[in-house]
Amino acid sequence: MRxxxxxxxxxxxxxxxxxxxPGSSQCAGxxxxxxxxxxxxxxxxxxxxxxxxxxxxxxxxxxxxxxxxLIINGEALEESNMLFxxxxxxxxxxxxxxxxxxxxxxxxxxxxxxxxxxxxxxxxWTADGFVSPTITIAIPAPNSSGIK
Numbered sequence: 001m002r003x004x005x006x007x008x009x010x011x012x013x014x015x016x017x018x019x020x021x022p023g024s025s026q027c028a029g030x031x032x033x034x035x036x037x038x039x040x041x042x043x044x045x046x047x048x049x050x051x052x053x054x055x056x057x058x059x060x061x062x063x064x065x066x067x068x069x070l071i072i073n074g075e076a077l078e079e080s081n082m083l084f085x086x087x088x089x090x091x092x093x094x095x096x097x098x099x100x101x102x103x104x105x106x107x108x109x110x111x112x113x114x115x116x117x118x119x120x121x122x123x124x125w126t127a128d129g130f131v132s133p134t135i136t137i138a139i140p141a142p143n144s145s146g147i148k
Contacts, residue, residue, distance in 0.1 A: 028056050028057040028058065029130070030054070032054075032131065035135065036050070038138070038140075045112075047108070047111060047114070049109065051125060052102060053103045063094050063097055063127070064128040065084065065093065067127045067129075068081075068125065068127045069127065070083060070084075070124075071124040071126055073121055077114070087105070115137065119138075119139060
């Protein structure tokens, strides 16, 4: 039930973002959303990324998973293929999305490796056929509350 609520919230955010893009109100196809949460615990701090890819067209669409890239501060992450090719996957991998279907998944990135200095990081998810809106991830200085 919580996952369904999360999908509905993500879809609402995605559709709101698309409505804000000029000329996109009639743009059917693949649409991507990205969310992030900075997590600190007894383990190493990390960023939990949530990905949502939606086919709102009337035809099946290839998601071109081999072209997926995570962009951090304007640079494609060299480890993108490893990031998207590992972890839980659909039975047949990320291939064709039927009309109205979506893929939703998460990945975890260590702060020390991917966000090594405190500050704001601009993050987006791109591929052949879609680009997510860019989000900002704030990484606080150690021993800081991270509240702006």
